[in-house]
Amino acid sequence: MRHVISVHDLSVEQIIDVLDRAEGMIDIARGEAVTDCLKGKVLGSIFFEPSTRTRLSFETAMNRLGGGVVGFAGTEATSVVKGETLADTIRMVSGYADAVVLRHPHEGAAKLATEFSDVPVLNAGDGAGQHPTQTLLDLFTIRTEMGRLEGLNISLVGDLRYGRTVHSLAFALSKFGNTINLVSPEGLEMPGEVVEHLEDSGQFGIACHSPEEVVSKTDILYVTRIQKERFPDPVEYEKVAGKYRIDPELVSQGPDNMIVMHPLPRINEITPEVDVMPQAKYWVQAFNGVPVRMALLSMVIGGD
Amino acid sequence: MSQKYMKVEKIDHGTVIDHILPAKAFDVLRVLGLSDDKSMSILVNSHSKKGGKKDILKFEDVELSAEEANLVALVSPQATINIIVGGKVVRKFNAEAPKVVRGILTCSNPNCISNQNEPITTEFTLGSDEGHRYVCSYCEREVVDLAKCVSS
Numbered sequence: 001m002r003h004v005i006s007v008h009d010l011s012v013e014q015i016i017d018v019l020d021r022a023e024g025m026i027d028i029a030r031g032e033a034v035t036d037c038l039k040g041k042v043l044g045s046i047f048f049e050p051s052t053r054t055r056l057s058f059e060t061a062m063n064r065l066g067g068g069v070v071g072f073a074g075t076e077a078t079s080v081v082k083g084e085t086l087a088d089t090i091r092m093v094s095g096y097a098d099a100v101v102l103r104h105p106h107e108g109a110a111k112l113a114t115e116f117s118d119v120p121v122l123n124a125g126d127g128a129g130q131h132p133t134q135t136l137l138d139l140f141t142i143r144t145e146m147g148r149l150e151g152l153n154i155s156l157v158g159d160l161r162y163g164r165t166v167h168s169l170a171f172a173l174s175k176f177g178n179t180i181n182l183v184s185p186e187g188l189e190m191p192g193e194v195v196e197h198l199e200d201s202g203q204f205g206i207a208c209h210s211p212e213e214v215v216s217k218t219d220i221l222y223v224t225r226i227q228k229e230r231f232p233d234p235v236e237y238e239k240v241a242g243k244y245r246i247d248p249e250l251v252s253q254g255p256d257n258m259i260v261m262h263p264l265p266r267i268n269e270i271t272p273e274v275d276v277m278p279q280a281k282y283w284v285q286a287f288n289g290v291p292v293r294m295a296l297l298s299m300v301i302g303g304d
Numbered sequence: 305m306s307q308k309y310m311k312v313e314k315i316d317h318g319t320v321i322d323h324i325l326p327a328k329a330f331d332v333l334r335v336l337g338l339s340d341d342k343s344m345s346i347l348v349n350s351h352s353k354k355g356g357k358k359d360i361l362k363f364e365d366v367e368l369s370a371e372e373a374n375l376v377a378l379v380s381p382q383a384t385i386n387i388i389v390g391g392k393v394v395r396k397f398n399a400e401a402p403k404v405v406r407g408i409l410t411c412s413n414p415n416c417i418s419n420q421n422e423p424i425t426t427e428f429t430l431g432s433d434e435g436h437r438y439v440c441s442y443c444e445r446e447v448v449d450l451a452k453c454v455s456s
Contacts, residue, residue, distance in 0.1 A: 006444065087423050108417040108442025112424060127415050129443055193446065 021295035029290040036066030044097030045071030057289035120300035155181040158224035160190040181205035329359035331379040416443040
């Protein structure tokens, strides 16, 4: 594996390989064991857009592996504000670092970066496009919590139209053989090509507008944020958001071993009371970003 | 057909693109990007012997290569290409949709990195299904209307 750009590029074997390596990294990710396998190596971390979990977990991952990090979060203090192209920025950073992790507001930015970088590129989210490391940590969480990646009933809930994580996750889950339900407000349904792909692969469950309709048969309730800016009328947003609030009552309607996941940040789509329920796995999910990104960095930089 | 009914003269040497979808001749011209010093005839909404309408393009002293001719399939997949030498058709073939198109189309996604003034050439790949669908190699989005995405 040289670059990590899109979940579409990853085979089932490559995904399993990453997850297996991540499993072996958990103790180091927790700080309970130490490694210096990337000692002397540098990660170029360039974030043109806001990020909390992705940036911090990449940087933690590199530090836990014994390497260092250079880069920026926000373009204010960089030559980007002078009009420097992404191509030139990448050429320059790839001269300083042994790998580049990139978040950018435009779709396809990571693919462009691979054309101008001398070192591996990891896509940390490009616009509404791909966010493959999020998908891998989601799969890692599912496998860790459920013991398998196949034969599961997964309900994707929230903004399925614009949420990039659910598009990538739906494609990735379909590589393993699952039933995927789509729960979204009207107007925020899953794009046609994703639905078509699920139907063609025989993994489409049901599409509906209410989580109550699917929760009793759900193994994984994967909740995403409904973005306020998608609604021209704030009253309409409040009405819709209210229907998609996951609370203890709803969670209790699911099977005993159901888990609740969320890529975060959440606003109010999962009430704080759910946080203490055994079903709530979104904090573990956020932590899992570290071992998964450690696995990826060791593979692309270490050449393992 | 006798000579007096012909709307456009026969050509002695060049290329005739026949069976172009009606009203798509100008899109075909844009795809081919031929320089405007070439002598050409354009028939729009001409009656087809097979019924219905079609467009026809005739270029004098231009022999399109198969690679160039296949670009026609981007906007009119059923078009046929006739290479004329000495007033006779010496080669006739159908335009075949190219597997990869570089530089001729622009992505219909305004947020695609290929639309942001970066030093790159656009690239689109043909989908594996029969839908004649092209996908941007950068943003992975399908091109919505190929004719509208031809670079001007």
